[in-house]
Amino acid sequence: MPIVDHLLRYAQRIRDLRRAHAAVQEPALAPAFQELLDSTLADMPVGARLTVVPEFINPGVGRPDIALVRAGAPARAFVELKAPDKPANPARWRVPHDRRQADRLRELQCWGTSNFIDIFLFERADELAMARIVPEQAIDPACDDARAARLIRGHDPAPLLALVERLASGAGQEPVARDAEHLAQLLAHSSRLVRGIIQDRLAELRAANVTADPLLDVHAEFQTVLYAHPEAGGYPAQDFDKLFSSAFAQTLAFGLLLVREGSGRPVDATAYQHMPAEHPLMRTALRVLT
Secondary structure (H helix, E strand, O other): OOHHHHHHHHHHHHHHHHHHOOOOOHHHHHHHHHHHHHHHHHOOHHHOOEEEEEOOOOOOOOOOOEEEEEOOOOOOEEEEEOOOOOOOOHHHOOOHHHHHHHHHHOOOOOEEEEOOOEEEEEEOOEEEEEEEOOOHHHHOOOOOHHHHHHHHHOOOOHHHHHHHHHHHHHOOOOOOOOOHHHHHHHHHHHHHHHHHHHHHHHHHHHHOOOOOOHHHHHHHHHHHHHOOOHHHHOOOOOOHHHHHHHHHHHHHHHHHHHHHHHHOOOOOOOHHHHOOOOOHHHHHHHHHOO
């Protein structure tokens, strides 16, 4: 099916939703974006065996709204969605939560952001491409359907198609360390990503007055066993959640490396079962994330 037909259906759905509820946000609009990705990828060879998976918003968990998953492999390409009244470019995000989220996303190998009008593609912190999905007026609820259709038919979809193809290619690229230095860089990216996720999750648990949670159990164990007197080791004592998040991320990265090097097995959700017995805190840290 021609891309213009996919875009016409996409814009029509967005307009209908915004007409029904003027303040509609990205969770309600996300299925239309997912359908557009699905339809576009179905027309591309690179889209074979690729599934577009919605990642429902879970504050603190750090999951982008859309994940592109290659059959038999973990998700390696993501898209974060923002409401149409927000900029698609994360460099222009001003809300503290959005800025923290952008910092986490910059640790990913392949990711994009969209406000349903524009879409940006990144590798880590580097911007690779930008495309306009449809003219902004085409998803304006005040725009009549006939005018919106004319705008879309006059719009060049080539940059969008090229960006989606690159996004799909990124979904199949497994990060492989070229040497020890590159491995350290990959581990650093992963550790910083985990650190941000853990900090947000702890803040969420505190705000909800949750007292029983596996993460809090590990937090208490780190505090009493490893960092009973953090200032004696030169660590700041005023914000243990921040210190714990960094220590947790580093412990997890080192633990996964031990599993990989010690067992030769792929590192997956059962990796904690292969953790050496002399590292109980690492086994506990891994188990929290399964």
